[in-house]
Amino acid sequence: MSKKQENKQQLYTDEYFEKGHWLLKIRQTLMSLIGWLAVIIPIVITITSFWASFNPRVPHIWSYHEGILEIKFIGIILLFAFVMSGIFSISMTIIQNRKRQRLVQQWPTFNPINQKKRENTIDTFIDKRFGNKEFRENVRTYNVQPEQNLDTDEIHKLYDEYHINDLD
Amino acid sequence: MDLAFLEMILLRFTLITLIIFIIIIVIYYWRSRKTNNNYLENKDFNLRYFIQKQVDHNERTIGYECLLRQQNSDGSWTLPKQLDSLPLQRIVFLLEDTFKSLPTEKIRLSINLEYNQIISSDFQYFVRWAISKIDPMQLSIEYTSAYGPKYINRYLFESRIKDAKKYGMEFSIDNVGSEMKSLRQIEWMLPFVDTIKCSMRNFRKEDPNTWLDLNLQSWNKISKENNIELILMGIENQADEDLAKFLKIKTRQGYLFGHPENPKKLRVKTDVEKTRK
Numbered sequence: 064m065s066k067k068q069e070n071k072q073q074l075y076t077d078e079y080f081e082k083g084h085w086l087l088k089i090r091q092t093l094m095s096l097i098g099w100l101a102v103i104i105p106i107v108i109t110i111t112s113f114w115a116s117f118n119p120r121v122p123h124i125w126s127y128h129e130g131i132l133e134i135k136f137i138g139i140i141l142l143f144a145f146v147m148s149g150i151f152s153i154s155m156t157i158i159q160n161r162k163r164q165r166l167v168q169q170w171p172t173f174n175p176i177n178q179k180k181r182e183n184t185i186d187t188f189i190d191k192r193f194g195n196k197e198f199r200e201n202v203r204t205y206n207v208q209p210e211q212n213l214d215t216d217e218i219h220k221l222y223d224e225y226h227i228n229d230l231d
Numbered sequence: 232m233d234l235a236f237l238e239m240i241l242l243r244f245t246l247i248t249l250i251i252f253i254i255i256i257v258i259y260y261w262r263s264r265k266t267n268n269n270y271l272e273n274k275d276f277n278l279r280y281f282i283q284k285q286v287d288h289n290e291r292t293i294g295y296e297c298l299l300r301q302q303n304s305d306g307s308w309t310l311p312k313q314l315d316s317l318p319l320q321r322i323v324f325l326l327e328d329t330f331k332s333l334p335t336e337k338i339r340l341s342i343n344l345e346y347n348q349i350i351s352s353d354f355q356y357f358v359r360w361a362i363s364k365i366d367p368m369q370l371s372i373e374y375t376s377a378y379g380p381k382y383i384n385r386y387l388f389e390s391r392i393k394d395a396k397k398y399g400m401e402f403s404i405d406n407v408g409s410e411m412k413s414l415r416q417i418e419w420m421l422p423f424v425d426t427i428k429c430s431m432r433n434f435r436k437e438d439p440n441t442w443l444d445l446n447l448q449s450w451n452k453i454s455k456e457n458n459i460e461l462i463l464m465g466i467e468n469q470a471d472e473d474l475a476k477f478l479k480i481k482t483r484q485g486y487l488f489g490h491p492e493n494p495k496k497l498r499v500k501t502d503v504e505k506t507r508k
Contacts, residue, residue, distance in 0.1 A: 139241065154255065158256060161263055169353075170320070172356075175360050176359050176366075
């Protein structure tokens, strides 16, 4: 076994694919087969019955007039829903593309004034806590004191203090 | 209800929806269209902002006015045609180019815009971007009512200016004249105007008997009444400056203090001076 394979972690367990557990395997296989049959059989019955309403030679189980009407009805409703959602999504895509071309790619859609203020605020904050930029970029070793660590949400609170948090 | 009837209703409903959505798309395209006149959008035109100083009574620089110039084939710079066709975006890049090294003081920077540019939906995006680019300078948008179109959508204009003022922009009226018409054109804007600019040129009398509906003193009074700052432009000699002093007009602009200058040349000049030192 290579080292790489050894390092692989088993993140789940599944008794079905392990050795043994024969009862479990039989029961689950049976259940899944029944499940699939419960899907396929009604579909086949419905399709053949509907098909038979046009061509009586097709083998079918039922041929009630109300049933055929119901299938037609649901077909129309589904087609209607499909076309309506198509109209909506295509139109919105066209508008969205135009908006991207004419607005989003042309102008900053965030507020650049507050962005600048945030930049300045965080610069002063860092300068105050860790020394100015020139010092920070040229110092060889620097020990961060425990009280210099950033608290949870400290920057967030800093922005709130100056009312420049555009995210909330 | 039989199936054919339902089919017909749904079909009609779909068609109506389709038509409504097509109309919405057409309206959206129409509203986001570029103005059909896009003369200055041409990237081949070499455009630049020239800057002219504004000074206070101690001749300290308190602002700059940006004047758009286009380079001709012979290398000279002149005022371009169709100023309103300049896309607002290009102005931001021109400004960036003009102020490579930004003054660190909080001085005023004035830009002239036309009616079409102010009412365009991009105006608010332009204002906040420009403000953030020229920080710490103060952005002032100047509008010359004399060049405006005949029909003005006052409601839209006012709302655009007021929205932009929330970002910290100043609004200024440029080059008011000596005729009554000049006042009538801008009277409705006075509540949201920050500065009015008068040019000496419009108020000089060749013949002492010429009648001026409005002289400088009347503009001075109008601006004081409405809490508006008055700027006197076109100051060319000492007599003009004395007049500004007499009328207590604090902000002054004109050839006496400096011609519009090419910022690039200006930069080279200051660099040369710096190296000499």
